[in-house]
Amino acid sequence: MATFTAGCASTILTSASAPESAGSSTSELPSPSSDGSPVVDPQIMSDVIDLAFFLPGPSMRRAMRLQRAKVSIEARDCGLAPYKDLDYTGDRYDQAMFPDLELIAENNLVETEEEDAGGKEPDFGSVDPKRTASPRPDGVLIGDVPCRYKSLPSWRKASSDLSSIWTDVALEVLSSPQMQGVKRATAKCLRENSGLKASDDDPTGSWMRSVDYYLSGLGTDAQWQRDETRLSKVFVQCAGDFATQFKGLLEPRRVQAVERNRELLEQFARELSAAGYVP
Known part of the structure; x- marks a missing residue:
């Protein structure tokens, strides 16, 4: 049975038979800007920002979509099969901190489709050793698979640098005076409507652990599905003000983070x- 304290049918990538070299066809590249660098597609840039700096709400679906596309590009470069469905939304990120309440209302906190509904995750551990030898881009750890960074060499730095930056920002905002009242109200709502524990300091995270x-203690799949649906509805009912307040406080901080890291x-x-x- 799935848990949800953690961390797509349209075609978003060119087909798996497309050339592996990112520079093999100049027709695939955007027109250059005045300084000679390719122009950045605004929607791709928006998706990159959504993946780098999470916000509660529908942008989490854009982040999930791009993450699956990124892994599919890596899989193609390593000779593996990409995800078959990049729009699959079962691979959720930290829903306690960055909930997409519309998605949860539609599909619950856990999507109970077959495990391979969105396509099996590529197994990079099975990559041919010849592909893991070299070249090894800067920052790629020993034991990682260098072919993953063939088309996306900047991702290693982006993922390690930006995720830690944004985690620190999010935790700082959650601890701010502006969040304390809504956290207490959210905890009270969750406790009263579910009968489960939720702390005033970490209402959504502590409640999801509960x-x-x-x-995990329910005896049958039918019981699990019934109560998971009920509790998903409780979360949507209680977490709206929390998500709205948190998002509003994060948005100006995200603008600053984007400007500081725009080049990457x-x-x-x-x-x-x-x-x-293709966004």
Whole structure:
């Protein structure tokens, strides 16, 4: 049975038979800007920002979509099969901190489709050793698979640098005075409507851990599905003000983070475009 405290049918990539080299066809590249660098597609840039700096709400679906596309590009470069469905939304990120309440209302906190509904995750551990030898881009750790960074060499730095930056920002905002009242109200709502524990300091995270523990003790799949649906509705009912307040406080901080890291974000967006990502 699935848990949800954690961390697509349209074609978004060129076909798996497309050339592996990102620079093999100049027709795949955007027109150059005045300084000679390719122009960044605005929608790709928007998707990159959504993946780098999460916000509660529908932008999380854009982040999930791009993450699956990114992994599919890496899989193609390593000779593996990409995801078959890049719009699949079952691979959720941290729903306690960055909930997409519309998606949860539609599909619950856990999507109970077959495990391979969105396509099996590429197994990079099975990559031919000849592909893991070299070249090894800067920042790629020993034991990682260098072919993953063939088309997207900037992702290693982007993922390691930007995720830690944004985690620190999010935790700072959650601890701010502006969040305390809404956190207490959210915790009270969750406790009263579910009968499960939720702390005033970490209402959504502590409640989801309580839900995981509760669901893990149910005896049948039917019981699990019934109560998971009920608790998903409770979360949507109670977490709206929390998500709205948190998003509103994060948005100006995200603008600052984007400007400070624009060069890296734009480089990743250009690599995605050259690799065949279609937003």
